[in-house]
Amino acid sequence: MTDRFFLHIRPPIWLACATLLWSLSVHAQGLRSSGQLDVPRSAPASAGASNVQGTADYIVALVNSEPVTNNEVRQRLVRVEQQMAQQGAAMPARDQLARQVLEQIINERIQIQQATELGITVNEADVTQAEESIAAQNQLSPEQFRQRLAAEGMDINRLRNDLRSQILLQRVRERQVDSRVRVTEADIDDFIREQQGSNVLANLELNLGHILFIVPEGASPERIKELQDKAQGVAERARAGGDFAQLAREFSEAPERVNGGQFGMRPAERLPSLFVDATRSLNVGAVAGPLRSPAGFHILKVLDKRQAGMPDVNVNQTRARHILLRPDGQLSQADAVARLNGWRQQLASGQTTFEALAREHSQDGSASQGGDLGWANPGQFVPEFEQAMNSLRPGEVSAPLISRFGAHLIKVEERRQTRLSAREQREIVRGLVREKKTDEALRAWGQDVRGRAFIEYREAPQR
Template identity: 85%
Template sequence: MTDRFSTRIRPSIWLACASVLCAATVQAQSLRLTTQLSLPTATPVPGVQRTADYIVALVNSEPVTNNEVRQRLVRVEQQMAQQGTAMPPRDQLARQVLEQIINERIQVQQATELGITVSEADVTQAEQSIAAQNQLSPEQFRRRLATEGVDINRLRNDLRSQILLQRVRERQVDSRVRVTEADIDDFIREQQSSDVLANLELNLAHVLFIVPEGASPERIKELQDKAQDVAARARAGTDFAQLAREFSDAPERVNGGQFGMRPAERLPSLFVDATRSLNVGDIAGPLRSPAGFHILKVLDKRQAGMPDVNVTQTRARHILLRPDAQLTQADAVARLNGWRQQLASGQASFEALAREHSQDGSASQGGDLGWAGPGQFVPEFEQVMNSLRPGEVSTPLVSRFGVHLIKVEERRQTKLSAREQREIVRGLVREKKTDEALRAWALDVRGRAFIEYREAPQQ
């Protein structure tokens, strides 16, 4: 189990696309790091208003259309608004979106040249994973997409492209990264001598009450009162994850409102200013942003670069079902939900169910995974595990290994040995070097591509 769930594996594609139901996009965060672009501007024709779609750029003779840019732009704007991120001028953001699409198109073409393929079964598996993560059957998921105005064929094409991108990057970049002991020493010296805020990382949970554009003062006051009530309940000890699932308008609500551990520089300054001096477990807000009212909880905070000497370890159990030709993913979710109901009513014990049904090496130990520290499991598993209190059982979770039911037994604070600290730093260095190698590779394939800008995108 621990080998298969080893640290620092990149999140699976369904997790990257989980915000589709909220009309968001996986590219929004990367756009925050994009510098201002200088693309040619089309000269408008006096008295002529363009209504038909048209080509804005050619990428190795493959067209990028204005409609593609507009659809991506809408999704990016929605996610940035929900996260309270300040937006650049719309024409500038449209140019950044166009550049993002061009870069993705080049890399997908590179994958095709290398013979990397994605089958319909791969795409279906990704689609079903998103559905299961949102506690929906495949049929319910498609109906939900329809109500959100998301075309299923466009979603599947997006998933296919994202899987291709993941595979080509793994082949061309991840497998070539090496970390030496000297790299670890250099990284430690660099982090110990650098600015504190620059290395601050926060794991925040979030409840958002969206204030519609043009809302009346009465409606704004109503939403503010609701946000204050939720904040008061959170401070009184009500489970924040449950509050997020019940009240939040943000896409993170499906994960109990969690953003996951992020560098402070990748979070809105409003969030960082409100939480940087708080302790783990503290609540901030309601805070007002252009998107609405935010309530935040500090789940974890650390200084990047050097792992904490004292860490929180969790001892958990799990039941793993692996979908196959005889067991669909939806059936696995339904089966685990049935066992969860048995646990809630006292009809069965988690240990006994794991011994009898789990398709994992830990089954003989009643699903016991032993004591685990941060980063020991894959992110999608660890995120859900960390949101549980001792004695609590999760809803079915889809990971790249199958479908899980997780129970947290207990938690403790423990001190890392020098060797354990270096191993954590090794993972951090690998992530850093992988990111640097990915940027270099992306620039290289971009430099060898033929790109022709036709006309600037219109919004």
């Protein structure tokens, strides 16, 4: 599983279909948005399209002689504004937002023209499959889905045209960018070296153990020396392997003594500079101090440290099973979802087991293991699959889920926390490096195709 496809859509459908619209502003700058295929967006007349249609239309820009009209910008603008309002996002000035939307449309138009030049096509079957995916994701038959669209004033032809454009955009980006990105072992080494060798505090997170000996205000030199000697003795015990948490509970006068002296993982910028300067170059397990501050004498132990951008050493893993049905000429997505729902009811009533159903019906390589996917790290599956899996408690079975691979039923068996091996950490870093390189390549490609396009701005979009 390597790509994200469609999201859940809830009433009203037209607005939820717009959920990912503003992510296109990322694409407009040549960035990648999680490799996902954007859900198409079309607003109904009730959402303001009637006002758009009532405005005199005119050309606001030409893209290689292909016009972009004022109504196109206004229709997109309505959808963006309502999506931002739904998400509670800060709303820029409308004129500024209209300009950003125009740039979105121009960049999409250029990239679609590039796809056409390369001979990339999207047939009606692809569009129908995408439409059925959205319907199935919402537990609706294709007919019910269209009825719901009609009831909300949404034009199915516009929806399908938007779907076609989004599939086309995804395919041209995959061909021109994704397929050309390579990550070498040297790339991974450079990334790790860069993160671990960074002296930027913003990249550093620390979990420190802390023991404090308070020096009272106005304390005599003798009392200060006594407290320093006591702190030195405790520090030596800690360096010799003593239980730091127990030492903190016994001697520390700091509030975190009840937690064994632990601050918890914090960005270095949120810790006192005295503590960071003393520990930033130490390895995990090392002890620093006693350090003197106006408050007294401090002993610090580096319990954990990590660089931002590096994978956590300890992760929560999930072991799940799934049943996969792949729609084809004999099995539609709606029928696949109906079958999965029927099996889910059988499981709920105790008529069968998930393992038995997976062995008999799943069209995945895991079928012979009863659908067992093994222990999975975070980020191993496509986002919509992982999101559904993460929402389940052990023993629970999901509703049917649609991904680019087909229709799934998921059951979570158990969860555990484990420490990643060095190889597993490198594989996670590989994904981080690939995403970074893909972002850079997509940005460069987007700028390149735009640089070679003829763009003529006419009148500014009107509200």
